[in-house]
Amino acid sequence: MEKRVTFDGKLLPYALLLPQLLVTIIFFYWPAIQAVYQSFLIQDAFGLSTQFVWFENYTLLFSKPEYFHSLLTTLVFSSVVAFLSLSISLLLAVQADKHIKFASGYKTLLIWPYAVAPAVAGVLWLFMFQPSLGLVSQAIRTLGFEWNPLLDGNHAMALVVMAATWKQISYNFLFFLAGLQSIPKSVIEASAIDGASPLRRFWTITFPLLSPTTFYLLVVNIVYVFFDTFGIIDATTGGGPAKATETLVYKVFHDGRLGGDLGGSAAQSVILMVMVIGLTAIQFRFVEKKVQY
Amino acid sequence: MTFRRTLGATLFAFTALSSVPALAQVEIQWWHAMTGANNDVVVKLAEDFNASQKEYKVVVSYKGSYPDTMNAGIAAFRAGNAPHIMQVFEVGTATMMAAKGAVKPVHQLMADAGEKFDPKAYLPAVAGYYSTSKGEMLSFPFNSSSSVMWINNDAFRKAGLDPAKPPKTWPDLFDAAKKLRAAGHDKCGFASAWITWLNIEQFSVWHNVPLATRSNGIDGFDTELKFNSPLHVKHLQNLVDLQKDKTFDYSGRTNTGEGRFTSGECPIMLTSSGFYGNVKANAKFEWSNAAMPYYPDAAGAPQNSTLGGASLWVMGGKKAEEYKGVAKFFTFLSDTDRQAQLHTVSGYLPITLAAYEKVKASGFYKANPYLETPILELNNKPPTENSRGLRLGNMVQMRDVWAEEIESALAGKKSAKDALDSAVKRGNEMLRAFERTVTR
Secondary structure, three states, X not given: OOOOOOXXXXXXXXXXXXXXXXXXXXXXXXXXXHHHHHOOEEEOOOOOOEEEOOOHHHHHHHOOHHHHHHHXXXXXXXXXXXXXXXXXXXXXXXXXXXXXXXXXXXXXXXXXXXXOOHHHHHHXXXXXXXXXXXXXXXXXXXXXXXXXXXXXXXXXXXXXXXXXXXXXXXXXXHHHHHHHHOOOHHHHHHHHHOOOOHHHHHHHHXXXXXXXXXXXXXXXHHHHXXXXXXXXXXXXXXXXXXXXXXXXXXXXXXXXHHOOXXXXXXXHHHHHHHHHHHHHHHHHXXXXXXXXX | OHHHHHHHHHHHHHHHHHHOHHHOOEEEEEEEOOOHHHHHHHHHHHHHHHHHOOXXXXXXXXXXXXXXXXXXXXXXXXXXXXXXXXXXXXXXXXXXXXXXXXXXXXXXXXXXXXXXXXXXXXXXXXXXXXXXXXXXXXXXXXXXXXXXXXXXXXXXXXXXXXXXXXXXXXXXXXXXXXXXXXXXXXXXXXXXXXXXXXXXXXXXXXXXXXXXXXXXXXXXXXXXXXXXXXHHHHHHHHHHHHHHOOOXXXXXXXXXXXXXXXXXXXXXXXXXXXXXXHHHXXXXXXXXXXXXXXXXXXXXXXXXXXXXXXXXXXXXOOOHHHHHHHXXXXXXXXXXXXXXXXXXXXXXXXXXXXXHHHHHHOOHHHHOHHHOHHHHHHOOOOOOOOOOOOOOOXXXXXXXXXXXHHHHHHOOOOOHHHHHHHHHHHHHHHHHHHHHHHOO
């Protein structure tokens, strides 16, 4: 007779799930529901007077050109950062994967920046590029280029893009390196014997075989740029000049915390929440099914 | 040995604790936003007060920048554990005033506690800023300042200018900055910290032109911004023109650019008189300050300046005995000698008339005229409806919007007129939103 352990109780599975469920409800669902509820309210900063207004915060938001400006800024910022950090880290990973001296040393050094907190990264870059005191900006000036991220929106954008890209390269590098190491060497050797050049081997074999990693990283990077670059922006530009670096997340903070407009801020968070749900859905659908080896 | 000593100390502590339950001190939480030398001043004040009596104990906590402190206080109030005393910067005044029930007005606090309190003892320009139109003081003035022009005397002499005759008008200032620029300050002739406070708010008050209707918001929340007048446009246009060759150089929205003065990079800096402590500690050159410049063709200019800095708000819903302690602490702060000493050490304004007279009589200003500059500015002329002060809701966020528009103009993306029109329009929308949340 076969021996099988069975659990008859209906309660036990739920009891085992309970801790995880509690954590999810308390830290994820409850704040999310609060945000949705708050987005239907107009309230003063102290919470002394509250009015239920249904979708007014949303209509107000979409009637303001600033919101679309911020959306556009976010799209530009995230696509530039995602593209740069993915391509630079892929290049670095491919190089580090070769048989070179001190390979492990390079790898370790390249992973380091990931340990730096975003706000600290922002301050580091600010020190280098601050218009009057920054070391790098002084060097740029001696070359005759008028570098001024305090007033020029493009300069400020370039600054946050550099800081955000630098910060993300390590993470991407790690995944690309792992992905490269899992590509069977025999396939590459076979094509080398057939006479394919290194560049051709990369584009026809390595790159397609890396596509699941690349796609996963693309989604992770976009989510990173949407949410985790807040510290960098706050420390370097504060969303300025003239909103040139104000992303959607920074705007939530700015309106809600500095402006005391909790309803409008909550409405923005709800929209962001919908975006992330969309991104995650795409990731699950495509990573699981469409991207093929 | 060590063990025995520790044991002894513990035993002593136990007996000390158990023997004085009747004399348990009432704790008063004071949240503040002062850093550096000014933080030391706050800590010292609390220590002195705690040493002066046994019933109450003031506990100070630093809560970050002014907006951070205010937001921490608001969040704490919503969570039901607000501090007793909260330091709020002047632009948060309208928000705090509108929060009836969340705050306890100072005049009421003093009356309830039976503390002697005469609003007339305080400098009118200071007390007026934090009082209702009926003259009831709502918050307790703490660190007050006004905006002044800081001058690098050495740089002036090098450029052939006389620091004893600082520029009086804006055109004079522009000329001086051009000369300074030619004499080696090619990255910054002059600069301004707090770009909106100096060039919109104080600018309007000093020229006796309305920043907003309804006495800049003091008479009611139904106020509308007015700072897109020809005079304002002319001033911004001048700054835009001078930005091109760095005769004027934009230095950010807050006071982070002040270091450009102490480092010697910018020989003229328009900023708060509270910059004094920093200049005294860090400037390695001879310096002085002077009143803010004005446009000579503007009728009535210069008028008088208005306040910056912060006041202490008492939060609502606390116990009577705690309020009594707060009232005692405010009386302690108002003491003439203490105020006179605070003024001469920190560079902030004396808040009582008696303290001002005392410092004046001591001849202190003869040797330190730069500490009197802001007081003379504030008292330059009897205030008009345009110069009593300002009280606009959503001011923190509004300042950012105004700064954004100024940045667009300085970067050449918008004309000065378009930038100010847009700043007024966007500001008015915020004022309406504020009016809506407070008038229900």
